[in-house]
Amino acid sequence: MQTVMNLLLQESPPNTDAYMVAGYIVIFGVMLIYLVSLVIRQRSLSKDLELLEDLESGKK
Amino acid sequence: MEDQSLPLAKTRPETRVRNGAAFFSAVRAVIWKDLAAELRSREVLSAMLVFSLLVILIFNFALELDAATRSTVTAGVLWVTFAFAGTLGLNRSMAMEKDRGCLDGLLLAPVDRSAIYFGKAIGNLIFMFIVELIVLPVYSILYNTNLFNPGLLLVIVLGSIGYVAVGTLLASMAVQTRTRDILLPILLFPITIPIFVGAVKASTAFLQAFPMAEIWPYLNLLIVYDVIFTAVAYMIFDFVVEE
Amino acid sequence: METKPRLLTIIDTIAVILMIIATGMVFFYAPTEAVMGNAQKVFYFHVATAWVGMLSFIVAAIAGIAYLRSSDRKWDRLGLASVEIGIAFIFIATVTGSIWAKPIWNTWWTWDPRLTTVTIMELIYLAYMMLRSGIEDPDRRARFGAVYAIIGAISVPLTFFSARLYRTIHPVVIGSGDPSAQGTFDMTPRMLQTFMFSLVTFSVIFVSLLWHRVRLGKLAEKVEQLKLKVMA
Numbered sequence: 248m249q250t251v252m253n254l255l256l257q258e259s260p261p262n263t264d265a266y267m268v269a270g271y272i273v274i275f276g277v278m279l280i281y282l283v284s285l286v287i288r289q290r291s292l293s294k295d296l297e298l299l300e301d302l303e304s305g306k307k
Numbered sequence: 308m309e310d311q312s313l314p315l316a317k318t319r320p321e322t323r324v325r326n327g328a329a330f331f332s333a334v335r336a337v338i339w340k341d342l343a344a345e346l347r348s349r350e351v352l353s354a355m356l357v358f359s360l361l362v363i364l365i366f367n368f369a370l371e372l373d374a375a376t377r378s379t380v381t382a383g384v385l386w387v388t389f390a391f392a393g394t395l396g397l398n399r400s401m402a403m404e405k406d407r408g409c410l411d412g413l414l415l416a417p418v419d420r421s422a423i424y425f426g427k428a429i430g431n432l433i434f435m436f437i438v439e440l441i442v443l444p445v446y447s448i449l450y451n452t453n454l455f456n457p458g459l460l461l462v463i464v465l466g467s468i469g470y471v472a473v474g475t476l477l478a479s480m481a482v483q484t485r486t487r488d489i490l491l492p493i494l495l496f497p498i499t500i501p502i503f504v505g506a507v508k509a510s511t512a513f514l515q516a517f518p519m520a521e522i523w524p525y526l527n528l529l530i531v532y533d534v535i536f537t538a539v540a541y542m543i544f545d546f547v548v549e550e
Numbered sequence: 551m552e553t554k555p556r557l558l559t560i561i562d563t564i565a566v567i568l569m570i571i572a573t574g575m576v577f578f579y580a581p582t583e584a585v586m587g588n589a590q591k592v593f594y595f596h597v598a599t600a601w602v603g604m605l606s607f608i609v610a611a612i613a614g615i616a617y618l619r620s621s622d623r624k625w626d627r628l629g630l631a632s633v634e635i636g637i638a639f640i641f642i643a644t645v646t647g648s649i650w651a652k653p654i655w656n657t658w659w660t661w662d663p664r665l666t667t668v669t670i671m672e673l674i675y676l677a678y679m680m681l682r683s684g685i686e687d688p689d690r691r692a693r694f695g696a697v698y699a700i701i702g703a704i705s706v707p708l709t710f711f712s713a714r715l716y717r718t719i720h721p722v723v724i725g726s727g728d729p730s731a732q733g734t735f736d737m738t739p740r741m742l743q744t745f746m747f748s749l750v751t752f753s754v755i756f757v758s759l760l761w762h763r764v765r766l767g768k769l770a771e772k773v774e775q776l777k778l779k780v781m782a
Contacts, residue, residue: 277645
């Protein structure tokens with residue numbers, strides 16, 4: 248009896264886990280996309296730089 | 308390298324005539340130039356007016372402006388109309404300067420550049436007032452509402468000042484870009500949100516005869532906006548036209 | 551490419567470590583809020599990303615003023631970097647705000663002052679990017695960017711104030727708020743610690759990203775100049 252009462256009276260927070268998961272997917276997802284975009288841009292620029300430096304030294 | 312991008316710092320002392328009379332005559336000259344050009348061609352004002360009437364017409368069908376709706380949405384319809392017509396006028400007035408090379412001529416003139424800013428801004432403001440003065444009675448007749456409320460006129464004056472103060476500055480940037488015609492509203496609208504909040508709320512409050520205590524916060528917002536942005540635009544305009 | 555400065559490596563390392571600890575604190579240290587459940591945990595990083603957005607706006611405006619005063623291109627790189635990071639973080643703040651709003655206020659979107667202001671900030675940032683992309687001359691691009699960053703930053707407090715003239719339902723978490731605001735909760739010490747720790751973490755991440763983005767901008771400029779040289 249006591250345990251049943253306890254169970255009934257016990258206030259448990261509503262289950263909103265899905266929102267938490269969605270929120271953190273957005274947070275980490277967007278940050279990751281931004282980081283990747285930085286890396287990709289960095290790489291392609293470095294490649295361009297190398298190519299241009301080659302071209303320039305070839306011209307001389 | 309640094310020197311060439313800083314011609315202003317050098318030219319400032321001699322061009323910046325702090326002599327009030329010269330400054331005001333320069334402002335007046337710029338305003339008269341715009342008004343005279345407009346009197347001859349009438350292209351800006353007629354475009355703004357026809358456009359405003361079309362916007363009101365479209366709203367009529369979009370919102371079913373019956374008596375009950377009208378009391379709450381009139382201010383919103385009016386301000387959207389003014390904002391759209393305003394961008395049209397601002398864009399046109401700056402694009403004209405750019406295309407006919409007037410701006411370069413003006414910049415060469417030995418006047419303080421902020422005089423050019425105030426001249427253009429006041430000219431744009433006059434155009435906006437003319438449009439508003441025609442739209443108000445037309446709206447009153449079409450929808451049988453009396454809009455001649457001194458409070459509403461005050462709000463329109465305050466709102467237009469802020470809108471034109473920022474608009475003139477941003478329009479002179481927008482016309483110098485590749486995407487000039489579409490850029491101005493995108494630059495201008497997010498910055499002028501406080502004006503629309505204040506103006507629409509205050510206009511509705513005046514039209515529905517709310518007590519002044521409820522209207523003051525919105526009027527204060529508009530006044531603060533006008534003062535801050537007129538001052539900032541005045542300080543910053545030099546950098547926008549500097550070549 | 552110049553070698554990566556030692557200090558930047560240190561900042562990067564600290565940022566990663568802090569991020570791991572902060573994530574751990576959010577999920578394992580901070581208690582579950584009694585009324586809202588686990589969705590409340592979004593709050594820690596939601597506020598932190600919004601904070602980074604504000605920070606980026608301030609940095610962009612200061613860089614704008616510095617550029618107009620000095621015409622030194624490094625300020626332009628800083629301003630652009632700051633705006634770009636701001637776009638990413640304000641986007642996170644807006645979307646997570648929306649996700650949090652759904653279970654708490656039972657709506658995906660409300661015209662709450664903070665949410666509205668943050669969204670308008672994002673629009674100002676996007677306008678800034680569009681303005682820049684329409685200008686070829688780098689000097690003019692830098693100058694106009696600086697002007698718009700300053701104007702935008704000045705308008706933000708006014709936008710917030712104007713949006714606030716409407717009634718707010720946003721939870722006022724710090725300080726005494728409107729008790730009728732739904733979703734308000736008292737922070738336990740553990741929550742407060744996690745919250746503060748998240749703010750610090752994201753500030754460090756901001757510094758690290760900003761530095762990387764500025765370096766990227768420098769590299770891009772170098773490539774641009776070299777291109778002109780080779781083409782000539």
